[in-house]
Amino acid sequence: MLFYKGSINKNRYLRIIAYILIFSGFNFLDSLQAQEKILDSQKGAKDLNFPTRNCEAYLNASGESYNKGDYENFKKYNDSALMVAKDFNLPKLQIKALINLGIYYNITDTYKQSLSLYHEALSICKTLPENKNIRVSILVNMANVYNKIDAHDKAIKAAEEVLELSETNNTSDLNIVGAYNVLSICHSNLGDQEKSLEYLFKMKLLGEKISHYGVILTALDNIANTYYKQSKYDQVIETEMEALEYLEKHSLPERPTSLLNLGMAYVKKEQGSKAIPYLNRAKEIANSQKDLELEKACYLHLARAYELLGDYKQSFEAQELYSEMNETLLEEKSSAAKLDVKHDAEHEKQMVESQLETLEITDGKKTQVLIGSCVIFLLLGGMLFIYIRKKKDLEKDKEHYKESNKLLSNENKMLKTKMKELAVEKHQRQKTRAQYKNSSLTKEDRDGYMNLILDFMEKEKPFLDFDINQAEMAAKLSMSTHHLSEVLNLCFDQNFYQFINLYRVNEAQKLMKNPNYNEYKILAIGYEAGFKSKTSFNRVFKNHTGLTPSAYRQDNTTITN
Structure with missing residues (x-):
């Protein structure tokens, strides 16, 4: 839709032709079809609809680049489209370009920039009549970014609004797919894997209905990842093998997520030699696509795979690279979250100011x-x-x-013994808790589970796993997550992560007193004890002992000497 009448300003034609010349200098017309579309739009330069067609040609070409995984050219095409749309006041096309650029920055883990573009798109959307479908497109992509920065409440709210709007509007099936995907990831991250699978199978079914290979493969990847969180590693492998067969059948390029899931499953099955080729290939693709989050995950699991094979040098190198990338991504997530809070505050401020202006002052x-x-x-x-x-x-x-x-x-007693003493002390101090009054667990059941947990911690050392979670540990103990949480709270007055971190700190203390680890750096000690990063190791260790790991090591070295 055009928002101008009469003849177009000559200078505007010159500028748009300049855009064409500038971008034709780049070697990113990656298909004859894309070239023909843009040349066709240029032939109509004397037509009043030329800017619209030219902008649409760039957007179509960007879609082809995206489908090929060529994200740099995807960005360049959308940069071109955005310039044309802004200069010729084409708000709907401007929003499309903003959404696509938001997708690019989300893929490359630049979340702050991505959210900023989506907020800009929403602001333009408010000025348009009948903007519901446009709003849906923005929200479904925005929800993906909220997921990445762990703002799951905002992600769920946005995705549910998409599904609600789809009931009364002619919403694209792909936007419904996007909402299903977001909701599945949110519920998975919140620990409800069955709810997550429910949305994923809906997504796969819809993908098959509309014959969209991207949707089907994304659903398969996420189904496999959910099985991984449930410790169903054979089902992970089975699901991703189905995905690889689908890729081969349709002559599609490899997907790094599929390869990563396979590598992760083989690591858990302690088959390091099978895991490493998949993980290395996934890492190469993630690096070429500038997907830091995926590349970081590859390094994490490569470290474990090399450790299984006894290659500690490569394991440590992978751990260091993982840590560096983790720090970078944490900073980016924090920055994006701050931007969104700032935007919410500005929005609330505007609402208050608007309401105050309507008051009649007597x-x-x-x-x-x-x-x-x-x-x-x-x-x-x-x-x-x-x-x-x-x-x-x-x-x-x-x-x-x-x-x-x-x-x-108290170093003269094993941690297991001390935890049992703590449980007795807690029981004498407070026999019941309000939140567990209706529990089916008797005291005997709780004591049995407590001993089971402590034995498991001592023998299996699950705390050494960087990303052990409550659901995974409960599954290994054949307990429900609720009962695991209840036992930890009532017996030890700890939540799951406090309990796990207590064992990690204890492990780190033992390693720092072990002469065999004298040459290890503090970061290496943290990794050996199960901590994901230097930041979390320092923070948790100091909270529990009152000293930083470096200070603790220095004190104990002095005492030993």
Whole structure:
């Protein structure tokens, strides 16, 4: 749709022809079909619809590049489309280009830039009549970014709005697919794997209905990943082999996610020699596509695969590269989250200002005094509430870490024995908890589970697994996640990650006192104890012991000497 009448300004024609000349200098017309489309649009330069057709030609060419996995040319085409759309006031095409660029920055893990573009697209969308379908396209892509930065509540809200709008609007099937995908990932990350699989099978069914290979393969990859979280490694391999057969049948390029899932499953089955080729190939593709998140995961599992084969040099190198990439991505996620909070605050501020403008002021001075008093009262009340809550949280954390320190400092007893003593002490102090009054577990059941957990921690050492989670550990113990959580809370007054980290800190302390590890760097000690990064190792260790790992090692070296 064009928003101008009459003849087009001559300077605008010159600029758009300049765009064509500039971008024809790049060698990114990656198919004869794409070239013909853009040349056809140029032939109509004297036509009033020329800018629209030219912009659409760039967008179509970008789609071809995306399907080939050529993300750099995908970006260049959309940069061209965005310039034309802005210069000729084509808001709908501008939004399409913004969405595509948001996808590019999401793929390359530049989440802050991606969210910024989607917010810009939403702002333009508000100015358009009948904008529901356009809003759906923005929301489904925005939800993907929220997932990446672990803002699962916002991701679920956006995806559910997409499904709600699809019921009353002629929404594209691909947007519905996108919403299913987002909801499956969210529920998986929140621990509800069955709910996740429910959405994934809906997604696969819809993909088969519309004969879209990308949808089918994405569904298969995510189904495999969900099976992985359920410790069903044979089903992971079976699902991804189905995906590889599909790729071969349709002469499609390899997908790094499929290869990564296979490598991960073989590592868990302790078949390092089978895992490494898949992981290395996945890493190469992820690197070429600038997908840092995927490349990081490859290094993590390569470290374990090399360790299985006894190649500790390559294992350590992979761990170091994983750590470096993890730090970079954490900074990017934090930056993106801050941007979104800032945007929400600005939005709320605008709403408040808009509401204040509609108020009829009958007595200026009295109203100002009243509003001022209310604002001051609310501010003071809010500050007091935050202070009280923070104080309670700090006291709770202080008590928790004090007990953890006590557990870790008594070195004459095994951690298993100390944990049992803690359980007895907790039982005598507080026999019941409100949240578990209706539990089916008797005291005997709880004690049995407690001993099972402690034996498992001592013999299997699950805390050495970087990304062990509650659902995975419960499955290995043949317990429900709820019962595992109940036993940890009632017996040890710990949640799952506090419990796991306590063992990791204990392991790190033992390694730092072991002469065989004197030459190990602090980072290597952290990895050996099961920590994912240097940052988490330092933070957790200091919270539990009151010292940084370096200071603890120095103190104990001095004592030994």
